[in-house]
Amino acid sequence: MSEPLQLYSYWRSSAAYRVRIGLNLKGLPYEIVPVHLVQDGGQQHSEGYRAINPQELVPTLGHGQRRLGQSLAILEYLDEVWPDRPLLPATARARQRVRALALLVACDVHPLNNLRVLQYFEREWNVPQPERDAWVKHWITDGFAAAEALLAEHPSTGDFCEGETATLADCCLIPQIYNARRFGVDMAAYPTLARIEASCLALPAFDAARPENQPDAPAAR
Structure with missing residues (x-):
């Protein structure tokens, strides 16, 4: 490079x-x-x-x-x-599935909980913190219920979202689970997501990417 x-x-x-x-x-x-x-x-x-x-x-x-x-x-x-x-699998079917799982997080869950959305609620409408937190949890749990159903017992789900290699889908899922835990979402309701999270975080690539391991994280100062 x-x-x-x-x-x-x-x-x-x-x-x-x-x-x-x-x-x-x-x-x-x-x-x-x-x-x-x-x-x-x-x-x-x-x-x-x-x-x-x-x-x-x-x-x-x-x-x-x-x-x-x-x-x-x-x-x-x-x-x-x-x-x-590669972050995307070899076959068109598997690539479609991985992209769909990634977009479930990146398009249908994350944008509704983004910082600028929550800041707008506070700045423009004076929405109190508990109501903002409830908004975040609602959309995360709504998306996670769908993700759990798509992943649980699916023949293509392995240690990771698609088979035995981390893909684009896992790159999106793990940060969203981090957000879910921040807002007090009970991951016991999503055992497949929690299992995949454990497989991912056991890999050095995921561990090094954790928020708390970044040079600008408060604990690193």
């Missing part, structure tokens, strides 16, 4: 967490460039970062002169540029 990789990341961003997992699974070295989503009114809104990512979101992947946004698009880019240790 001739051009270095930089990941503009926030330690607790689940979208950035997905990309950290993917980079680690593929064995690609990268530099973390912290973007604090709360400090200074949110560093993602600064003029400097807006020039890097006009959406004012993390993650952004720097690859040479390129600045790449959207976590799932970044992960597929990694697979296309560095096809070794």
Whole structure:
């Protein structure tokens, strides 16, 4: 790899967490460039970062002169540029299943619980914290019920979402389970998801990507 990789990341961003997992699974070295989503009114809104990512979101992947946004698009880019240790399976059927499971999290659960949504509730409508927390838990449990049904007893489910190798689906699921635990979701209701989580977190690539193991995590200061 001739051009270095930089990941503009926030330690607790689940979208950035997905990309950290993917980079680690593929064995690609990268530099973390912290973007604090709360400090200074949110560093993602600064003029400097807006020039890097006009959406004012993390993650952004720097690859040479390129600045790449959207976590799932970044992960597929990694697979296309560095096809070794693929994040997507070999067959069209399996790739569709993995993408569907990934999108269940990335499109149907995560956007409803994103920081900017919760900040809007607080800023514009004065929604109290308990109601915001209930909103988050509702959409996580709604999505997890569907994910559990899709994964439990499915012949393609193995130690991971699809077979015996971690894929794009696992890159999305594990950060969302981290968020679920933050908001007090009882994972006992989702035994298949919890089992897959344990398989993933046993891998060094997932462990190194954990929020608490990031250079900008509060405990690391």
